Amino acid sequence: GxxxxxxxxxxxxxxxxxxxxxxxxxxxxxxxxxxxxxxxxxxxxxxxxxxxxxxxxxxxxxxxxxxxxxxxxxxxxxxxxxxxxxxxxxxxxxxxxxxxxxxxxxxxxxxxxxxxxxxxxxxxxxxxxxxxxxxxxGNQPIEYFDKEELRIQGKDTLGKILIPFATNLFAHYGTLIYTDMGMVIGDVPANYFTSTEFIAENLTGRALKEQYVVLKYACSGCAIGCGRKTLFEMDGKEIEVDGPEYETAAAFGPMCGVLNFEPIIKANHMCNLDGVDTISSGVSISF
Ligand code: SF4
Missing domain, CATH: 3.60.9.10 (Aldehyde ferredoxin oxidoreductase, N-terminal domain)
Incomplete structure (x- = not known):
């Protein structure tokens, strides 16, 4: 706050x-x-x-x-x-x-x-x-120990987090920016942890933007805005679904041997509706 x-x-x-x-x-x-x-x-x-x-x-x-x-x-x-x-x-x-x-x-x-x-x-x-x-x-006021010092430190922090290369990538492509970057360094498990190599080009933040209408949003008070909402057709209706985030795409994607967004977005949305963790769900299915 x-x-x-x-x-x-x-x-x-x-x-x-x-x-x-x-x-x-x-x-x-x-x-x-x-x-x-x-x-x-x-x-x-x-x-x-x-x-x-x-x-x-x-x-x-x-x-x-x-x-x-x-x-x-x-x-x-x-x-x-x-x-x-x-x-x-x-x-x-x-x-x-x-x-x-x-x-x-x-x-x-x-x-x-x-x-x-x-x-x-x-x-x-x-x-x-x-x-x-x-x-x-609510609209309760926030109590500060030293409001001016916090303002100075916050401004300094903002300057630092908005400049680096990675922050700009998160702003443009969300957390999905890590799908291909992580794969290159062997950090994205595939086929139930038996491999780290897969074709990542259809699972990147850029690919999501090319294939769907993707809206960017930020959590309250965040200047980065890594959040994504994707317009997706499900059961004959166009709906707005959250994400998918990188961890979800990795778990329902390469971990399960799936290399395209459609089943990932659908599984992500179903998990969110039922309130189950997408990472554990994807890994359990891949097993
Ligand atoms: S505060 Fe929210 S929008 Fe900002 S970087 Fe963190 S998760 Fe992304």
Missing amino acids: TMTPSSSRYCVTGISPLTGIWGESTSGGFFPIALKKCGYDAIVVTGEADKPKFIVIDNGKIEINDADSIWGKNTRETITSVRALLNDEKFRVACIGKGGENLVKYAAIINDEGRAAGRCGLGAVMGKKKLKAIAIK
Whole structure:
């Protein structure tokens, strides 16, 4: 919530149902800044409810509401329904889909329609607690220890992160810029970790732009803007899907022996709707 560039991230932590040890997963978008502006630095959820609930924090005021009517909905439907129930489109929502509800060990938490705290199965932790969603909104002022010094340091940091070659590539092509770069140095596994060589030319950020209408976006307060939304036809309808990000394209792509975008984009979107981690899903399928 400060002027620190590219700092809109939140971190979800808990005991991972996948590993049984400490798990943490981060996500960007607009939810993180909204959390700070609603008046809290952290939310700690203890225990579990006996029936589905969602938490609402509106400018510091906390409510726990029944979520019976939204349990079973996918993540996009959930976000839309929560805003409708609260009669306010300004709420930022993080939620689980069927993955978390059914305690899939790599269930994700989805915020802002396609950003995911995907790793470590923390969506299943929400599901076990019967916590379907957290909706937040606020305009609380941010307290600074030294606002002027932070402004100076933020400006200096911004100057550094906007110049390098890699930052410009992320801005132009998103995280998919790494597909061919990583392949060249043997850092992108293929065919369930049995190879590092594959034809990458149809899986790059440039290829995505050539094949689809791709919209660029940035998380709150970020001048880089590596986020991508792709217009994609699914079930006879044109829809806007988030990404795909490099990790997702790598997991559903070369890891599974797939070298074109269409099945990758579709799998990515289905995972986001059901709230399961795209990386674990792709690797599991490739196995
Ligand atoms: S747009 Fe990309 S670089 Fe900017 S904060 Fe979001 S994830 Fe980070």
